[in-house]
Amino acid sequence: MSDILTHTEDGILTITLNRVPKKNSLTAAMYTAISNALEAAQADPAVRVAVIQGHETIFSAGNDIGDFLKVPPSADSPVVRFLRVISSFPKPLIGAVCGVAVGVGTTLLLHCDLVYAGDNAAFSLPFVNLGLCPEAGSSYLLPRLMGHQRAAEALLLGDPFTAETALEVGLINRIVPPAEVHALAHRQAQRLAAKPLASLVASKRLMKQEQAAPVAARIEEEIAIFGRMLREPAAKEALTAFMENRRPDFSAL
Numbered sequence: 543m544s545d546i547l548t549h550t551e552d553g554i555l556t557i558t559l560n561r562v563p564k565k566n567s568l569t570a571a572m573y574t575a576i577s578n579a580l581e582a583a584q585a586d587p588a589v590r591v592a593v594i595q596g597h598e599t600i601f602s603a604g605n606d607i608g609d610f611l612k613v614p615p616s617a618d619s620p621v622v623r624f625l626r627v628i629s630s631f632p633k634p635l636i637g638a639v640c641g642v643a644v645g646v647g648t649t650l651l652l653h654c655d656l657v658y659a660g661d662n663a664a665f666s667l668p669f670v671n672l673g674l675c676p677e678a679g680s681s682y683l684l685p686r687l688m689g690h691q692r693a694a695e696a697l698l699l700g701d702p703f704t705a706e707t708a709l710e711v712g713l714i715n716r717i718v719p720p721a722e723v724h725a726l727a728h729r730q731a732q733r734l735a736a737k738p739l740a741s742l743v744a745s746k747r748l749m750k751q752e753q754a755a756p757v758a759a760r761i762e763e764e765i766a767i768f769g770r771m772l773r774e775p776a777a778k779e780a781l782t783a784f785m786e787n788r789r790p791d792f793s794a795l
């Protein structure tokens with residue numbers, strides 16, 4: 543079975559992350575599949591809404607760490623295309639999150655219009671712990687969403703945060719039992735799909751007008767720094783340690 547499942551019905555594109563044994567960590571091929579699906583949905587007037595969901599037990603463990611080590615991202619990498627596509631997707635996008643959402647598993651939610659989460663959801667942005675820096679425009683969007691100090695807890699300390707905190711700071715819309723998250727996201731998608739598409743698209747564009755250019759510029763700036771840091775010793779040690787199932791040793795760095 544494919545690592546990304548896509549299904550379009552009644553004007554709703556549903557993208558399901560389906561690599562559960564690897565905690566839905568995202569490979570280059572998965573980013574490409576999601577980007578292709580979103581671009582096709584953008585061009586297809588019959589599609590009005592997109593939903594991105596994981597599994598009831600896991601949303602995503604972020605970028606595949608083996609991929610990071612093998613092919614650090616550059617400006618034309620599948621992950622960068624994905625960030626450009628999701629951050630500029632013009633139609634409503636709904637996130638449905640159960641379980642852990644690490645790294646890009648959390649930052650992609652900053653580009654969703656509505657996010658529903660299970661009470662088992664846990665969010666974390668361990669970029670600094672991995673010798674990296676934020677991505678997906680999160681260094682711009684997160685401080686504006688939750689305030690600098692709370693964003694610093696998430697991005698500098700790398701402290702995980704709960705669904706309750708995510709709700710309080712405005713990253714998500716509602717918390718429900720995990721078994722109900724996907725159904726709720728789909729009910730909301732159906733409500734949106736029944737509305738006039740041109741009004742949805744114009745409204746979303748107007749709501750995001752001020753941030754569109756700075757977010758696009760920040761995504762490019764972050765990825766240039768992120769790609770460079772991935773080639774440096776701290777990130778190499780942190781990511782290799784994860785793959786070797788041991789604690790990183792930064793003492794010589």
Ligand code: COA
Pocket residue numbers: 563564565567568602603604605606607608642644645646668669672784
């Ligand atoms: N990249 C590649 N493989 C990953 C992965 C990732 N980001 N996250 C998990 N996996 C793999 C593990 O290597 C393991 O593979 P194996 O069964 O072949 O040994 C499998 O998925 C299960 O992961 P495991 O760590 O045993 O599950 P867990 O329930 O104990 O922990 C997480 C789940 C998500 C908390 C933990 O896997 C984790 O911290 N992952 C890394 C997250 C991360 O740092 N992402 C990068 C952000 S930039």
